[in-house]
Amino acid sequence: MDIDASWKTQLLPFLCYQCRKAGHKAPDCPTPFNIQELSIDDLQTYLEDHLAELDAKHPEPAAEVEEQDFSHHNK
Secondary structure, three states, rough: OOHHHHHHHHOOOOOOOOOOOOOOOOHHHHOOOOHHOOOHHHHHHHHHHHHHHHHOOOOOOOOOOOOOOHHHOOO
16 A cells, blocks of 8 residues: 555645635735734734624624414414
8 A cells, every 4th residue: 555645635725824724825815914923912902803893793684584373273
C-alpha cells in the first residue's frame, strides 16, 4: 500500500494568511486588517463593535401566522 497515494487524496483546505480562515486567499480576505497582529485590547474592541453592529440590525419581521382554533374539531 502506498501511503503517499492515500495522503494526496485527502487535501486539506487552504487557509487565508491574514485571518487564518478557510475558503479564500489573503488578497480576497474580508477582514480589513491582519487579525494576528492585534493586541488583546484591540481584538476585544473590534469584537465588541462587530457584535454591536449585528445587534443593531433589526431582523426582518416574520410573516404573520394565522392562529387556528382547534376546539371546533373536538366536538
